[in-house]
Amino acid sequence: MKRHPSSHSKAAAAALLILALGSPAQSALALEGQAQPPAAAQAKAAAMNFDAEVDAFLAAYWAMFPDAAVAAGRYAEAARLPAPTEARRQQQLKFAEQWLTRLARVAAAPGLTPAQAGDLLLLDNHLRALRWSLTELRSERWDASEYNVADPFAQLLNKPDFAPLPKRLQLIDQRLRQVPAYYKAALANLHEPSPVHLRLAIEQNSGALSLFREDIPKAIKEAALKPAAAAEMAGHNAKAQRAVEAYIAALEQIEKKQQADGSGRSFRLGKALFEQKFDYEIQASVDAPTLFQRALAEKETLLQRMSGYADELWPQLFANEAVPADRLDKIARVIDKLSSRHVAPERFVEDIKAQIPALEKWVVEHDLLTLDPSRPLVVRETPSYMRGVAGASISAPGLMDPKGVTYYNVDPLDKYTPEQAESFLREYNHWVLQVLNIHEAVPGHYVQLLYSNKSPSKVKALFGNGAMVEGWAVYAERMMMESGWGSVNGKPSAEMGLMYAKWNLRVVSNAILDYSVHVLGMSEAEAMNLLQREAFQSNTEAAEKWHRAQVSSTQLSSYFTGFSEILALREQLKAKQGKDFKLKAFHEEFLSHGSAPVRMVQRLMLEKAQKQ
Template sequence: MHKKNAARAAALPSPRRRRLLAAGLLSPLMPWPALAASTQADFEAEIDAFLKAYWSLQPDAAVQAGEYAAAARLPAPTEAAGQALVRFGERWIARLQQLAQRLPLNEAQQGDLALLDNHLRGLVWAQRELRAERWDASLYNVAMPFGELLHKDFAPLPQRLALIEQRLRQVPAYYHAALARLVEPSPVHLRLAIKQNQGALETFRTEIPQALDKSGLGEQERARIAAHNAAALRALQDFIAGLQRLEAGIPAGGGRSWRIGRELFEAKFRYEIQASVDADTLYRRALEEKEALHARMDGLAGQLWPGLFPAEPAPAERLDKIARVIDKLSERHVAPAAYVEEIKAQIPALARWVEEHDLLSLDPSRPLLVRATPSWMRGVAGASISAPGPLDPQGVTYYNVDPLDDYTPEQAESFLREYNHWVLQILNIHEAIPGHYLQLLHANKSPSKVKALFGNGAMVEGWAVYAERMMIESGWGGGAAEMGLMYAKWNLRVVCNAILDHGVHVLGMTQQQAQQLLEREAFQAKTEATEKWHRAQVSSVQLSSYFAGFSEILALREQLKARQGERFRLKAFHEAFLAHGSAPVAMVSRLMLAQAAGAPG
């Protein structure tokens, strides 16, 4: 028995074995299962210690994760708070490195530490180099955690109102510090912040008073909370007025540029995307893929042309031909008043398809509710998913859809032509089933808290784009050329997102050039193209995440299919991939390829 354990210990990499022996953590006589259990316990204790410290500094992130007790705190965004984050990051980078040297970690645990190390280094970099808190006014908005506390039934309403009251007390100091922090505001971010914080007024004017009315609290308690709410409302109104003064004081064409430039873009890309390629390489790949999609779309448009325009010869220029066919097909769309209801109606059909074609496991106990996007969230994306955090296993997932109430009839028609009969289906696949909604359900069940909590945006968005391909390949749309063309158009949007993102922040792409890319080469309606230009201004790197994640997921699938041959099973691949939480695709690829190399199937 002793000889067997000694052989197992000797099989460890020599430097690590020496460190463990020197530290007294390993003995040739120690039973191997006991060592593994001890390592797991020590590792989990250190992760729990990290999370406890992290939630205390980042309570809004804690609320998103489902750790609602942290919601009582609303730290003011002062310079001192930013420096505290830097010290926290540096301290934990060193502490986690020591953990890696001290314990014989398995690959999954090493991956967790790599994710945390990247997150912490990105946090320190953002405070020291990006300094967005000085110029991005849209960072400052208190509405989200209040909305979570109001609408999620994780505790009885009186208990949630107690947390709300504590946060309300801190709102004036928060907004006072936020205004002082904006020393070089970007005008475009100021406008977004004004719009979103004006949307947040509804939280304090209506939602909190309504919650108080139905809370069952005594009159004195309600009056006390109402007084704090009134003070918070005044602070928010003062903040909006302060933002408007800042905007008015910036001369036309002045103010800090919203473009972050090559150096910051490349660094942010490394920390946020964590791809196997750098930003420039992804940009070049996107240009190549755009050309390939144009060739595919040319063929599909050629098939459809005679039926749509029987008496007219097709244009010689392929972009003109594709545009004409897309424009004609786009006439088929829902009425503005039926837009949200049509989205709701499609969700059950998508769920049935996924089950019938054995693509992925569903969980009927975790509902998906379609709702109008809260006003304080609008102004960036027209549709999104708000999923419960991994620490809130019973939470509801919301599919947020921007209503068309603010559109003129012309804008609504332009929007609905973009989200026509075929594209609206692809949007619902992307956002709901089997896209974001299902991916996040699986991620929240990951055995790794770290991989579930510190998800990689490129993996999340990449999966949603891959889900579109998965559904089309499984036969959704019936193989019709119309769906094929519209899917290619949608996929072209993913590719052009990456081109636009890199183009505007690194290469100085102008609005005219962006409109040419989006309207002429990506065949987007004017309303969609205008909104995408705005999104490229108020965000950076995120638009690259779709193509980065999708291309790497697809490459992994094809590698595994080639290795496994007839043993490859699509559903098994999907569920094995999603079992890694929301880890970067490059990390998941390494793990799955290594496992495939050592396992029979």
């Protein structure tokens, strides 16, 4: 989450009181008067102290960052919408410094388990990343898309299990009153905004207007509020809507000026900021330049594999034609021929829905993972305020929302011309659409995030690592292919092999593109050549990926990083355990560590294996 708006509250004060008085465990030991408790008692006291500190941190964190609390499933926090002022930035900096100092004392205490030490490392990294973002990255000054109030409103509107509608409308009303001040401060923050982020902010906030024009008025009517209360809330909603409209209009004026005079900050982070952000967000065993070189090498490996599949398929697809001498041309011809097999545009979302049960059945029958049938997956069109970054995504409930619904968001194709829709569907053809559903749904993101929320570590679930999350989804694709998914009559399918390799090439190209754009200054023409000619992506897909590389940074590197580290860990454990290695046991133990960085999970799993 990029934005963390909030303010201090009674919860934060309570956390500071705990610091002053000492934890319950410390107090208990002092009362016992024991100079040196037995080892078991000391371990128990350390665990109690650690748990108390984590709870105190979380109470203070939710108070400071209510949108993060909403993402975790604490929906009552959605009522608070602090304006992103300079004073607030200073509050957040102070919060980070105070908790870095406090958690360092916890880390120095004896008796922590390896899992607890890992939790502290995650919190330390999170707070250092926050401090760096507030002092070095300063994206609040140039990324206008950071300012969007929509999601917590949508969460409250769509959570009947949280509270009855009248109660939820009370929280919505409180939030509505703060919208004008929020956008006033947001506009004041922007200094020479990036044009590409400016355009994204205009589009996403325009998408958010439907909440104020349609959804909230509809909810007010359905709740049958007393006329005076309904009128008052409608007035607050109208003011909030005007504030969003005014923000959009102001951004459009800035955009018009930028187009006239060529001003505006570059979207590129540059080497120093990108590599620092990579270290904080990816938390890999390698740095960004090393990952880039590994991606280049893996690209060549995949092209060789794809060339072999193309040779195998060429005779049946082009019986009377000579094989092109150019390897890329040969592969492209075969892919182009196969890609004509795809779903009809009007069936795109429905076909995705229909495939989920087949994936679930496969996972169970092949004993790959234990699934939870009580937590269904809902496929839906991506809400308009979320569009413009990725065409498919997962919205999973937070740790504090155990009954929440997981949504598989799919962008509808109505934004495309018929030619663009055909280009898109050729990209997500019969074979690739299956891999996409594995990645996003089963056994990818949907399954991993359910496991994460069941982790015994709240920290590893709440402050998860994006490279682990994306890496698991890519690894899930490999898992399914290795188990035989996509085979024909029990034999590996060359068509699926080629398209799966193409998808893997996309993962690798993401990392190459990410580093090349933000560090090496790759141009749009160079990016399109990489994506279309060298990675065989359709024009529509390549254009959207170029846009994504501009409005995001380091996230595109997370797929290849996490996948390669998970696969390496699996092979390490296979070599160590030999015939005792069990694939399902590996998967479930790996997922039991929440969404911790792979290198942290690797250490914990290898240490456990060493003791066995």
